Amino acid sequence: MQAGNLRRGLPAQPVANETFERLIERSGLCIERIVSTGQSTPEGEWYDQERDEFVVLVAGAARLRIEGEAEDRALAECDWVFLPAHCRHRVTWTREDPPTVWLAIHC
């Protein structure tokens, strides 16, 4: 039985890179935990994904920009967003300390 806790094993202080931990991967479904400590999408870059993504902000805080929207969306704990495939988006800010934790589901 695969099981765990989304807040376990977080870095005690900010680290250089975001960490991506794959929790489940099978038959088109991928569930991962992402831990950010202040990182954001590099200036001028966008995520443009082949698959739909459902993302929940489990802990921390972040700002998300969706292409075509006038302003960033401020995300707080337990906020979720569904990003259809090819919905271009970027993370413009993440809380650094304590870490920001995301649960991302790709299907």
Added chain:
Amino acid sequence: MQAGNLRRGLPAQPVANETFERLIERSGLCIERIVSTGQSTPEGEWYDQERDEFVVLVAGAARLRIEGEAEDRALAECDWVFLPAHCRHRVTWTREDPPTVWLAIHC
């Protein structure tokens, strides 16, 4: 853009039945929020599902019994469990107040 918050709109006090709110349903993926206020699986009954389920306890507390295991699993906030299709299980207890919130992903 579909978006929301998993802790929003919770009942102010325990209610008679669990509530199931479908957040996303498309092409084999179903994501729902379940709110429990003390409910459990009726004695002698088991969930036996056709699809895999990934479940996260977003808020509250619960106990989960997996068929074949000697004891319940105590679930706290941010605990997750992956239940493969036909893994028989039952919820033996949920915290009543404030409510217990689950995020369930079926694929």
